[in-house]
Amino acid sequence: MKIEIWSDVACPWCYIGKRRFEAALAEFPHRDSVEIQWRSYQLDPSIPDHYDGTELDYLSKRKGMNPAQVSQMFEHVALQAKGEGLNYRFDDVVVANSFTAHRLIHLAAAHGKQDEAKELLLSGHFEHGKDIGNQEYLAKLGSDLGLPEAEIAELFSTDKYAEDVRGDIAEARMLGVTGVPFFVIDRKYGLSGAQPSEVFTQALTQAWQEANPLVAVGSPDAEACGPDGCAI
Amino acid sequence: MKIEIWSDVACPWCYIGKRRFEAALAEFPHRDSVEIQWRSYQLDPSIPDHYDGTELDYLSKRKGMNPAQVSQMFEHVALQAKGEGLNYRFDDVVVANSFTAHRLIHLAAAHGKQDEAKELLLSGHFEHGKDIGNQEYLAKLGSDLGLPEAEIAELFSTDKYAEDVRGDIAEARMLGVTGVPFFVIDRKYGLSGAQPSEVFTQALTQAWQEANPLVAVGSPDAEACGPDGCAI
Numbered sequence: 001m002k003i004e005i006w007s008d009v010a011c012p013w014c015y016i017g018k019r020r021f022e023a024a025l026a027e028f029p030h031r032d033s034v035e036i037q038w039r040s041y042q043l044d045p046s047i048p049d050h051y052d053g054t055e056l057d058y059l060s061k062r063k064g065m066n067p068a069q070v071s072q073m074f075e076h077v078a079l080q081a082k083g084e085g086l087n088y089r090f091d092d093v094v095v096a097n098s099f100t101a102h103r104l105i106h107l108a109a110a111h112g113k114q115d116e117a118k119e120l121l122l123s124g125h126f127e128h129g130k131d132i133g134n135q136e137y138l139a140k141l142g143s144d145l146g147l148p149e150a151e152i153a154e155l156f157s158t159d160k161y162a163e164d165v166r167g168d169i170a171e172a173r174m175l176g177v178t179g180v181p182f183f184v185i186d187r188k189y190g191l192s193g194a195q196p197s198e199v200f201t202q203a204l205t206q207a208w209q210e211a212n213p214l215v216a217v218g219s220p221d222a223e224a225c226g227p228d229g230c231a232i
Numbered sequence: 233m234k235i236e237i238w239s240d241v242a243c244p245w246c247y248i249g250k251r252r253f254e255a256a257l258a259e260f261p262h263r264d265s266v267e268i269q270w271r272s273y274q275l276d277p278s279i280p281d282h283y284d285g286t287e288l289d290y291l292s293k294r295k296g297m298n299p300a301q302v303s304q305m306f307e308h309v310a311l312q313a314k315g316e317g318l319n320y321r322f323d324d325v326v327v328a329n330s331f332t333a334h335r336l337i338h339l340a341a342a343h344g345k346q347d348e349a350k351e352l353l354l355s356g357h358f359e360h361g362k363d364i365g366n367q368e369y370l371a372k373l374g375s376d377l378g379l380p381e382a383e384i385a386e387l388f389s390t391d392k393y394a395e396d397v398r399g400d401i402a403e404a405r406m407l408g409v410t411g412v413p414f415f416v417i418d419r420k421y422g423l424s425g426a427q428p429s430e431v432f433t434q435a436l437t438q439a440w441q442e443a444n445p446l447v448a449v450g451s452p453d454a455e456a457c458g459p460d461g462c463a464i
Binding site for chain 2: 011063065077178185188189190192194195202206210211221225230
């Protein structure tokens with residue numbers, strides 16, 4: 001069973017959703033047969049690479065949101081995050097464009113470290129005031145994950161994996177995704193948002209039952225070749 | 233929509249099935265959203281690397297099949313192939329183990345040339361009396377496809393992609409595949425054999441309708457972040 005999760009790094013509900021999904025997955029009996037693929041999404045591709053100000057400044061001054069409402073949103077989200085064991089510090093969040101971070105996640109995926117990269121970036125952004133647009137930070141993170149230094153360097157000297165990031169975003173559009181996190185099971189079921197763990201559990205169970213065994217289509221007698229030769 | 237096709241090179245119904253599937257796909261309105269992945273399968277892993285004799289000899293002498301029945305099978309299959317525009321020449325078929333050819337298909341896949349490699353190998357084997365176990369032939373074919381020479385050479389000096397081939401075969405076993413060609417749509421529908429094009433069309437249509445849009449699971453109000461900010 002394959003689960004694709006569209007998500008941004010700079011997305012508070014994505015980290016909370018990740019924890020809720022992980023809680024469901026940890027209890028799922030077939031968890032070893034579940035393949036997770038993180039897919040890139042950018043809530044705000046227009047975020048500058050560098051912005052001198054807090055997330056509150058950015059959202060109120062640049063995006064025209066009501067500061068009081070933004071504060072209220074931070075408080076509410078931080079409380080929900082706390083419920084999942086996450087320590088959000090919105091005052092320390094560094095406003096940054098996540099595009100390069102997404103490219104790093106793709107590089108990590110090529111070395112089987114995608115989930116680890118996603119986890120560290122989300123934690124760095126929301127819990128530790130890290131600048132996810134900063135090359136030095138990203139390089140250190142990649143290095144800590146054991147990614148080849150040459151490939152990390154290549155990330156910053158070329159646009160490697162940029163097409164993959166854009167491809168993910170285009171595919172999200174095709175699937176009708178307008179917000180994240182967005183969970184897709186076997187390209188059949190879609191779950192939008194940080195659903196409660198029980199909802200993920202139900203969806204996993206249902207999708208599993210439907211996916212195994214395969215539904216036979218067409219005639220069972222269509223010509224095929226097997227260990228004893230070919231049909232005549 | 234993802235379609236995985238388990239198939240062997242040395243499998244007459246696989247090439248016919250490929251043509252029938254391609255005919256259905258060519259008429260399918262969402263064909264640009266269909267991803268095809270050829271998966272390796274070996275009908276007879278015990279075939280020697282070199283065998284001095286015809287396919288008829290091999291099947292009758294080594295596998296103990298009735299020569300008259302084998303001839304009849306060849307005739308029937310060749311006629312079906314002709315119906316799909318394929319010119320099978322069983323008398324010229326070179327008995328060969330397909331393992332290395334499958335490794336070449338995996339290498340081609342890494343360079344976006346999987347379908348081309350599969351097509352050339354099937355045509356070479358059934359229409360042109362090529363030896364799909366011969367390194368020189370495989371190297372030339374890889375070269376014609378524009379695969380990097382160093383990677384082609386690596387194929388013959390190491391066992392690169394052998395694990396991928398074996399992994400495909402193991403996965404087929406897991407899905408209950410006992411003959412090829414075997415078509416799997418979105419890990420949901422399985423079609424065994426060279427089904428008529430209409431059956432492929434029906435399966436494509438049904439799978440597409442079920443997969444798009446995604447079936448929404450869970451509350452539509454679960455917290456998410458979108459272009460206008462995050463839910464509060």
